[in-house]
Amino acid sequence: MATSGKHRSALSARLIRCRPLPLLIALLVSALLSTAGCERETLEGTLSGIPPNWGFVGDRAPCYLEVNPASPHAFRVNCFEIDGRLHVHSHRFAKVARPFGESWVTTVRRDNRVRISLSRKIYRLRATPIDDPEIRHAILISRGYDSPPQGIVVFELAARD
Numbered sequence: 805m806a807t808s809g810k811h812r813s814a815l816s817a818r819l820i821r822c823r824p825l826p827l828l829i830a831l832l833v834s835a836l837l838s839t840a841g842c843e844r845e846t847l848e849g850t851l852s853g854i855p856p857n858w859g860f861v862g863d864r865a866p867c868y869l870e871v872n873p874a875s876p877h878a879f880r881v882n883c884f885e886i887d888g889r890l891h892v893h894s895h896r897f898a899k900v901a902r903p904f905g906e907s908w909v910t911t912v913r914r915d916n917r918v919r920i921s922l923s924r925k926i927y928r929l930r931a932t933p934i935d936d937p938e939i940r941h942a943i944l945i946s947r948g949y950d951s952p953p954q955g956i957v958v959f960e961l962a963a964r965d
Contacts, residue, residue, distance in 0.1 A: 847878050847921040854927055854963040857888040863947075867892075867922040871911045876919075879908065883922060883961075886943060890920075890929070890961040893944070896953035909933075909957045917964065931959040 847870050863884050869892060870878035881892045894909050912918060916931045934940050944952035 846876070847919060847926050849921045849924040849926045852925040852927060854929070858883075858885040858890040859888055861885040861890060861922070865922060867920045869908070870919040870921070871908050872915065873917050874915075877908075878919075878921070883920065884947070886946065891934075891943065891958060892920075892931075892961065893947070893956050893958040896955040912959065918961065920961065927961075928964055929961040930964045931961055934958040934960060 847868055861883050865883045866880060867883040868878045869881045870876050884891050894907070912931045913933060918929050918931045920927050920929060934943065940956075940958050941952055943958050944956060949956075
């Protein structure tokens with residue numbers, strides 16, 4: 805039995821209107837799966853001394869940042885070097901409240917002891933937020949943001965004292 809074009813579009817509209825939950829679940833599952841491989845329980849590599857200059861990192865190097873030494877959690881970010889110093893930055897929604905857990909930015913502001921895994925080497929570092937708006941803006945402009953979003957937090961990573 806053939807369905808006319810008019811009936812088919814009415815039927816499609818009704819199905820879309822009546823099925824928002826499965827669509828929402830499918831989108832949520834897709835979002836969760838898209839982050840697979842971006843998080844790790846432990847860092848991979850060998851503990852290494854801090855280099856005097858991070859110039860070898862360049863303007864983008866995938867690395868894993870481990871936060872919360874009491875209950876370590878690591879995830880992929882891009883490390884980058886400016887004037888020989890190592891940096892990372894968050895995404896634009898890092899400061900937004902979450903229904904579960906907290907942003908790594910909040911965790912690092914509370915306890916700045918971090919470790920990174922970069923090219924199979926692990927470095928014990930301290931993360932210092934760059935809160936000066938002019939310096940933060942200049943860094944994000946150099947990272948390719950024409951108009952840097954307010955929510956992005958930049959950290960400089962340096963040796964622990």
